[in-house]
Amino acid sequence: SPFVICSSLDVTIDNHSPRHLKNNGSLLSNQMITSIKLHGILLWASMGFLMPMGILFIRMVNKANENGRNVRVFFYLHVIFQILAVVLATIGAIMSLRTLENSFNNNHQRLGLALYVAMWLQFLTGIFRPSRGSKRRLKWFLLHWILGTTVSIIGIINIYTGIRAYHKKTSSSRDSSIWTILFTAQLSCLVLFYLIQDKWEHFQKQRVVIDESDHHQNTNTSGRSNDQTIQVVTGNDQEQKVMVPQPCRKSNALVNLFKLI
Ligand code: HEM
Numbered sequence: 001s002p003f004v005i006c007s008s009l010d011v012t013i014d015n016h017s018p019r020h021l022k023n024n025g026s027l028l029s030n031q032m033i034t035s036i037k038l039h040g041i042l043l044w045a046s047m048g049f050l051m052p053m054g055i056l057f058i059r060m061v062n063k064a065n066e067n068g069r070n071v072r073v074f075f076y077l078h079v080i081f082q083i084l085a086v087v088l089a090t091i092g093a094i095m096s097l098r099t100l101e102n103s104f105n106n107n108h109q110r111l112g113l114a115l116y117v118a119m120w121l122q123f124l125t126g127i128f129r130p131s132r133g134s135k136r137r138l139k140w141f142l143l144h145w146i147l148g149t150t151v152s153i154i155g156i157i158n159i160y161t162g163i164r165a166y167h168k169k170t171s172s173s174r175d176s177s178i179w180t181i182l183f184t185a186q187l188s189c190l191v192l193f194y195l196i197q198d199k200w201e202h203f204q205k206q207r208v209v210i211d212e213s214d215h216h217q218n219t220n221t222s223g224r225s226n227d228q229t230i231q232v233v234t235g236n237d238q239e240q241k242v243m244v245p246q247p248c249r250k251s252n253a254l255v256n257l258f259k260l261i
C-alpha cells in the first residue's frame with residue numbers, strides 16, 4: 001500500500017531522525033537500538049552492579065577486624081565503587097538525554113530522571129560528611145543510609161522496567177526474558193555474597209564453639225556452662241545489681257540509633 005512504501009521510504013531516507021519513533025516506537029533505527037543497548041549496559045553496570053557492591057563493601061566494615069587497615073580498605077572500596085557507579089551512570093545519562101526521545105512519558109523514564117538527580121545528591125552527601133563523633137554525624141548517617149539504600153533499590157527496579165521497555169521497543173521477547181533472568185541471577189549472587197560475608201565469622205567459629213562446649217562438659221559437672229554473673233557495685237551499698245551475661249548481639253549503626261532513641 002502507499003502508506004507502507006511511504007513510511008519505509010521515510011526510514012531509509014531519514015534514518016537518524018527521531019521523528020519516525022513517535023508512532024508508538026515500533027520503528028527503530030539501528031543507531032537508536034545501539035544507543036538503547038549502550039544505555040542499558042552502562043546503567044546495569046552502574047546501578048545494577050557497582051552501586052550495590054559498594055554498599056556491600058561498606059557493610060563489611062562492621063565485620064572487619066579492629067586492626068584499622070581492613071576498615072580503611074573497605075571504606076576505600078565503597079568510595080571507589082560509588083565513584084565508578086556515578087561516572088558510568090552520568091555518561092549513560094548524558095548519552096540517553098542526547099540520543100533518546102526525552103519524552104518522559106513513562107515510569108521508567110521519569111523514575112530514571114529522578115534517580116540521576118538522587119544519585120548525585122547521594123554522592124554529594126557522601127563527600128560532605130561530618131567527621132565521626134560530631135553532632136551532625138547521626139543525622140548525616142540517617143540521610144546517607146536512607147537515600148543510598150533507596151537509590152539502589154529503585155535503581156534495581158528501574159533496570160527491570162528498562163529491560164521491559166527494551167523488549168517493547170524492539171519486540172524481541174527472547175532477548176528480554178534472558179536479560180531478566182541473567183539480572184536476577186546476578187542479584188542472587190550479590191545476595192549470596194552478602195549472606196556469606198555476614199556469616200563468615202560464624203563459619204570460622206564452628207570448630208571453636210564445639211571445642212569450647214566439650215571443655216565445659218568435662219569441667220562443669222552442674223551442666224550449666226553459662227552461670228557466671230557480674231556484680232555491679234553502685235554508689236548505694238545496699239543495692240547491688242546482678243547482671244547475667246547476655247550473648248552478644250550483632251549490631252550496626254542503625255540498631256545503635258534505635259537504642260539511642
Ligand atoms: C537504573 C538504571 C536506569 C536508569 C536510571 C534509566 C533511565 C532512563 C531514562 C532517564 C530514560 C529516558 C531518556 C530520554 O528519553 O532522554 C530511559 C529510556 C530508556 N531506557 Fe533506561 N534507565 C536505566 C536502565 C535501563 C536498562 C537496563 C535498559 C535495558 C535495555 C533500559 C532501556 C531503556 C529504553 C528502551 C528507553 C527508551 C524509552 C522508553 O521507551 O522507555 N534502561 N532510561
Ligand code: HEM
Nearest residue numbers: 055058059079082119122123126127141144145148149253
Ligand atoms: C551514590 C553513591 C553512594 C551510595 C549509593 C552510598 C550508599 C551508602 C549506604 C547505603 C551506606 C550504609 C551502609 C550500611 O548499611 O551500613 C553507606 C555508608 C557510608 N558511606 Fe556511602 N554511598 C555513596 C557514596 C559515598 C561517598 C562518595 C562517600 C565518601 C566519600 C561515602 C561514605 C560513606 C561512609 C563513610 C559510610 C559509613 C557511615 C557509617 O557507618 O558511619 N559514601 N553509603
